[in-house]
Amino acid sequence: MPSLISPAERDFILKGIECNIRADGRQRPDFREVILETGVVSQTSGSARVRIAGGTDILVSVKAEIGPVQVDPETGDGADKGQIICSVECAPSASQQFEGRGADDLNNELTQMMTRILSNTSATSSSASSAAGINLSKLCIIPGQQCWILYVDALVLDYGGNLMDAIFMGTRAAIFDTRIPKTEVQDLGDGQFEFEVLDDAEDTDIVDGREDMPICITLNKIGARHIVDASPLEELCTEAKLVVAVNRSGELCGLQKGQDGGIEPSLLLEMIQFGKTIGQSLIKQLDAMIKAEADSDLGKRQRGEPIHKLGFFAQ
Amino acid sequence: MTSVADAVVPGQRLGHVQEYAPGAGTYLHQDFLYASVVGLKQISQSSSNELPTLSVQRENSQSAIPEIDAIVTCKVVRVNPRFASVSIMVVDGKPCTDDFQGIIRVQDVRATEKDKVKIYNSFRPGDIVRAQVISLGDARSYYLSTAANEYGVIFGTSVAGGSLIPISWQEMQCTKTKIIELRKCAKPM
Amino acid sequence: MDRKRVAGPELSVAPLVEYPVDRKCWIPQKDHRHDASRQPEDMRPIYLKTGLINQANGSAYIELEKTKIACGVYGPRSVKRVGQGFSGHGVLNCEIKFATFSCAKRRTNVRDPQEKNLSLIISQALTPAVRLDLLPKSAIDVYITVLESDGISSCLSAAITAASAALAHAGIEMLDLVAACSASYIPTGPSITATESAGSIASSPPQIFMDADLEEEKHEQGSIVLAYMPSRNEVTHVLQSGKAEGAIISQSVEHCVEACNKIYAVMHHALLESITENKSV
Numbered sequence: 166m167p168s169l170i171s172p173a174e175r176d177f178i179l180k181g182i183e184c185n186i187r188a189d190g191r192q193r194p195d196f197r198e199v200i201l202e203t204g205v206v207s208q209t210s211g212s213a214r215v216r217i218a219g220g221t222d223i224l225v226s227v228k229a230e231i232g233p234v235q236v237d238p239e240t241g242d243g244a245d246k247g248q249i250i251c252s253v254e255c256a257p258s259a260s261q262q263f264e265g266r267g268a269d270d271l272n273n274e275l276t277q278m279m280t281r282i283l284s285n286t287s288a289t290s291s292s293a294s295s296a297a298g299i300n301l302s303k304l305c306i307i308p309g310q311q312c313w314i315l316y317v318d319a320l321v322l323d324y325g326g327n328l329m330d331a332i333f334m335g336t337r338a339a340i341f342d343t344r345i346p347k348t349e350v351q352d353l354g355d356g357q358f359e360f361e362v363l364d365d366a367e368d369t370d371i372v373d374g375r376e377d378m379p380i381c382i383t384l385n386k387i388g389a390r391h392i393v394d395a396s397p398l399e400e401l402c403t404e405a406k407l408v409v410a411v412n413r414s415g416e417l418c419g420l421q422k423g424q425d426g427g428i429e430p431s432l433l434l435e436m437i438q439f440g441k442t443i444g445q446s447l448i449k450q451l452d453a454m455i456k457a458e459a460d461s462d463l464g465k466r467q468r469g470e471p472i473h474k475l476g477f478f479a480q
Numbered sequence: 481m482t483s484v485a486d487a488v489v490p491g492q493r494l495g496h497v498q499e500y501a502p503g504a505g506t507y508l509h510q511d512f513l514y515a516s517v518v519g520l521k522q523i524s525q526s527s528s529n530e531l532p533t534l535s536v537q538r539e540n541s542q543s544a545i546p547e548i549d550a551i552v553t554c555k556v557v558r559v560n561p562r563f564a565s566v567s568i569m570v571v572d573g574k575p576c577t578d579d580f581q582g583i584i585r586v587q588d589v590r591a592t593e594k595d596k597v598k599i600y601n602s603f604r605p606g607d608i609v610r611a612q613v614i615s616l617g618d619a620r621s622y623y624l625s626t627a628a629n630e631y632g633v634i635f636g637t638s639v640a641g642g643s644l645i646p647i648s649w650q651e652m653q654c655t656k657t658k659i660i661e662l663r664k665c666a667k668p669m
Numbered sequence: 670m671d672r673k674r675v676a677g678p679e680l681s682v683a684p685l686v687e688y689p690v691d692r693k694c695w696i697p698q699k700d701h702r703h704d705a706s707r708q709p710e711d712m713r714p715i716y717l718k719t720g721l722i723n724q725a726n727g728s729a730y731i732e733l734e735k736t737k738i739a740c741g742v743y744g745p746r747s748v749k750r751v752g753q754g755f756s757g758h759g760v761l762n763c764e765i766k767f768a769t770f771s772c773a774k775r776r777t778n779v780r781d782p783q784e785k786n787l788s789l790i791i792s793q794a795l796t797p798a799v800r801l802d803l804l805p806k807s808a809i810d811v812y813i814t815v816l817e818s819d820g821i822s823s824c825l826s827a828a829i830t831a832a833s834a835a836l837a838h839a840g841i842e843m844l845d846l847v848a849a850c851s852a853s854y855i856p857t858g859p860s861i862t863a864t865e866s867a868g869s870i871a872s873s874p875p876q877i878f879m880d881a882d883l884e885e886e887k888h889e890q891g892s893i894v895l896a897y898m899p900s901r902n903e904v905t906h907v908l909q910s911g912k913a914e915g916a917i918i919s920q921s922v923e924h925c926v927e928a929c930n931k932i933y934a935v936m937h938h939a940l941l942e943s944i945t946e947n948k949s950v
């Protein structure tokens with residue numbers, strides 16, 4: 166992960182973007198090739214690995230655990246809802262700068278952004294879904310007592326720019342891959358409940374509302390133009406970046422500016438619109454990728470063939 | 481005279497570049513002059529064939545920060561054979577709210593016979609020194625120089641505790657015990 | 670067995686708290702806000718004053734009814750944090766701290782991740798306005814203390830406004846003042862008049878309430894915070910959470926820009942007032 170850029174290099178990138186041609190031959194709205202794979206870690210409820218050609222490699226795992234429900238002491242909300250807890254960690258092996266406490270600030274920024282977009286439960290009590298689209302009330306086992314907690318952990322294995330988008334692509338895929346065991350609740354009378362977790366690997370629940378999970382698109386404003394999927398060097402030239410979270414139906418689920426530059430209001434609105442369009446088409450591509458992989462896995466399983474995964478760091 | 485009507489805040493448009501020349505406390509953006517500090521607007525005409533300079537007199541002056549060529553007054557904190565560490569307290573006659581760190585390297589103590597300079601015979605901890613900033617230095621300290629007649633120790637105390645008065649450019653005498661100590665003295669002004 | 674301890678029951682159950690029925694007395698309705706005297710596009714009245722902290726180089730205090738924030742600016746001074754290399758331009762450090770008694774839930778004394786993140790957002794919102802290129806090797810420290818919070822979004826926007834006024838008060842060279850403003854999208858049930866005329870309109874678009882307070886924030890579907898430099902016409906920060914249609918977003922951005930212009934007038938007035946006061950002393 167480079168931290169400095171020479172004026173000549175900056176100028177080269179800036180002028181290139183002005184002419185709609187980037188250092189690796191892409192145009193402004195072009196993404197790099199994305200490799201997506203699900204079910205890569207056996208210990209998890211669901212996992213996915215995303216690699217953006219050119220460097221970024223991210224592993225997202227979802228672990229479902231049973232825990233007590235969180236009730237808001239003021240409003241009494243949340244008694245019938247499960248939870249999603251997010252975290253992002255940059256592995257020290259990914260870059261020298263992540264060593265020790267070096268990645269703390271970045272980890273915190275990414276974690277907070279992810280939490281804001283995925284588990285923002287400030288939605289009205291009438292709609293049970295979070296901004297991320299996931300139906301949290303389906304994750305509740307015994308109202309007021311026990312629920313499923315989904316721990317979404319993203320691990321950055323390699324850095325090649327555009328971390329946020331890759332993390333969200335991975336999270337969406339990992340949630341698609343997640344299987345939650347079924348539970349059986351018994352009423353013992355006088356308000357007492359007991360439940361049993363069924364350990365049938367074939368008969369499991371999927372996460373309800375997973376199709377409505379958003380992904381995010383990071384737009385980098387360089388000069389007067391903006392680009393998507395920036396490389397590390399392009400990120401160093403970025404004056405201001407805008408993270409736009411969008412779901413399948415084109416609704417915006419979050420918006421955040423980063424970096425130390427300003428944007429004119431008209432350009433801001435244009436960038437939001439642009440991010441929305443790009444995001445929707447990217448979701449379509451990702452869904453097709455996930456479906457193709459699931460279909461081929463299912464076919465192999467039916468034929469009794471072994472399923473080979475590409476594995477980590479595969480190009 | 482200035483009045484409250486001339487008060488401006490950052491971002492306020494002051495005039496066109498063809499009317500005024502930008503002065504302190506203003507900046508130029510797309511052919512227009514804008515204020516960059518809170519204060520009173522002032523227009524001064526230096527000569528008739530030049531544009532009048534428009535500047536903003538700060539209301540609440542910001543604390544001084546050292547810059548290259550500034551003359552600073554500092555206190556020696558510690559010495560070692562290669563340099564003397566000082567903390568900068570005054571920049572160009574303006575006090576700093578917070579001390580800045582600086583060093584005077586052995587080669588910057590005087591202009592001649594640099595190889596014969598010994599830090600220990602030039603500065604002692606506790607001395608007050610007038611010096612010039614020669615570089616912004618490294619991440620930690622500014623680099624200062626005393627290589628001119630008017631720069632050097634301006635105030636110091638002897639081993640016995642009396643104050644020192646300069647008797648030559650490299651000697652100072654204690655007022656109490658009359659013992660002579662070695663310093664790089666500043667020329668009294 | 671330890672006889673000194675009181676043996677608790679083997680099984681413990683979380684207490685069932687009964688909430689009073691009139692707890693949620695305010696139900697969002699079109700054109701009807703929690704504070705009945707406000708219209709949807711109205712902000713709370715702002716009180717802004719500079720120069721209340723003596724020791725700081727610059728300071729500001731802001732009050733929007735129940736949101737109260739104090740801000741002090743120190744610097745430019747030498748960079749305290751070791752490990753940062755030499756840099757040709759200055760650094761702007763912002764730190765926001767919620768007082769332990771500021772929110773419904775008690776806050777801890779140590780900085781939590783949310784505070785760290787808000788600090789980052791505030792420094793990102795202010796950096797475009799400060800002329801850091803004029804302050805090589807120096808740092809400006811901005812400390813913000815939230816004394817009373819009435820909704821996180823409005824707290825964040827008030828903090829940005831106050832910090833920018835404090836920076837200007839400290840005499841630090843800036844390109845422009847930064848004004849910030851928040852808005853919430855609140856789904857409104859069919860209003861009384863509407864129910865009478867036409868059965869149900871449940872899917873009406875959410876209403877944009879400017880500068881929502883805590884009670885309104887509890888009902889919100891999403892919110893937006895926008896920081897804006899009025900005379901440069903530049904957005905320095907935008908933060909949106911929750912789900913919303915594109916049209917709502919562009920509408921609320923416009924509303925916020927408009928509101929920021931009004932806040933700018935308040936800031937302008939407060940800073941000029943500080944000059945007049947100095948003159949009369």
